[in-house]
Amino acid sequence: MIQAIDRAAQILRALQGSRHLGVSELGVRLDLPPSTVHGIVKSLQVHGLVVQEPHGQRYMLGPTLLQLSNVYLDTLDVRARAMRWTTDLSERTGLAVRLGAEFFDEVIVIHHEPRPDGSRQMPETGLTIPAHASALGKVLLAHRPMFRERVLAGPLRNLTGDTIVDPAELARSLDEVVRTGHALENEEAVLGEASVAAAIADRDGEAVAAVAVVFPADQQPVDAKVLTLLRECARNVSRELGATSWPPTTPDDRPA
Numbered sequence: 001m002i003q004a005i006d007r008a009a010q011i012l013r014a015l016q017g018s019r020h021l022g023v024s025e026l027g028v029r030l031d032l033p034p035s036t037v038h039g040i041v042k043s044l045q046v047h048g049l050v051v052q053e054p055h056g057q058r059y060m061l062g063p064t065l066l067q068l069s070n071v072y073l074d075t076l077d078v079r080a081r082a083m084r085w086t087t088d089l090s091e092r093t094g095l096a097v098r099l100g101a102e103f104f105d106e107v108i109v110i111h112h113e114p115r116p117d118g119s120r121q122m123p124e125t126g127l128t129i130p131a132h133a134s135a136l137g138k139v140l141l142a143h144r145p146m147f148r149e150r151v152l153a154g155p156l157r158n159l160t161g162d163t164i165v166d167p168a169e170l171a172r173s174l175d176e177v178v179r180t181g182h183a184l185e186n187e188e189a190v191l192g193e194a195s196v197a198a199a200i201a202d203r204d205g206e207a208v209a210a211v212a213v214v215f216p217a218d219q220q221p222v223d224a225k226v227l228t229l230l231r232e233c234a235r236n237v238s239r240e241l242g243a244t245s246w247p248p249t250t251p252d253d254r255p256a
Helices: 003-014 022-032 033-046 061-076 077-093 135-143 145-152 166-182 224-240
Strands: 050-052 059-061 096-103 105-111 128-130 183-188 193-201 207-216
Touching: 003 022, 003 033, 003 077, 003 193, 022 033, 022 105, 033 050, 077 096, 077 135, 077 207, 077 224, 096 193, 105 135, 128 135, 135 145, 135 166, 135 183, 135 193, 135 207, 207 224
Parallel strands: none
Antiparallel strands: 050 059, 096 105, 096 207, 105 128, 183 193, 193 207
């Protein structure tokens, strides 16, 4: 591992989520001297990866990252093939739809369909959610053993009073996901919000992404029609990716 690149990546991760941090704060987080952090931050600033506050000494993520993330999202085959199906799902359910993929120990929203009611909503593409606290993440954890092993090794961050932070309890819930073919999340990441997700498979039968509908927590349990439409969407996107069966298999189910 190249030390300078690793440290630069750590700085970028520390600044994610609209965080504004100064050199001293970054030094404390990364356990590095301020002079070292200052040199790395200035190099990142030259390339537009971070920018300095207009009237302050703190730094935040820069516009070059947005350009790079858009290029990355545009290269994702699953996103391109899912667009018409997620639009259809949102229109038929009246709910917001998220398409997510594995991102370190989290899930990144690679496409977001807002509710089709015309209300003002925050764009969510590029948002990251801890995998253990989201329906999208639970689906991928259930079908991707290496991802599951890494996340279950913890620690599991507590986001609300309903977040599952016990690895054994989470493991049991993931086994249930495999059995039912979908994952539920109820106020585990955001108070007042619930979601249900299903996996998307590729031509090898592997879960490469997940699709979820998002709804108010007080509308639990999810309507059976919504769940049927969600599964139909996941199956259609999987077919577009070359999958010959659905739901995705787990490695133990695949032929040697």
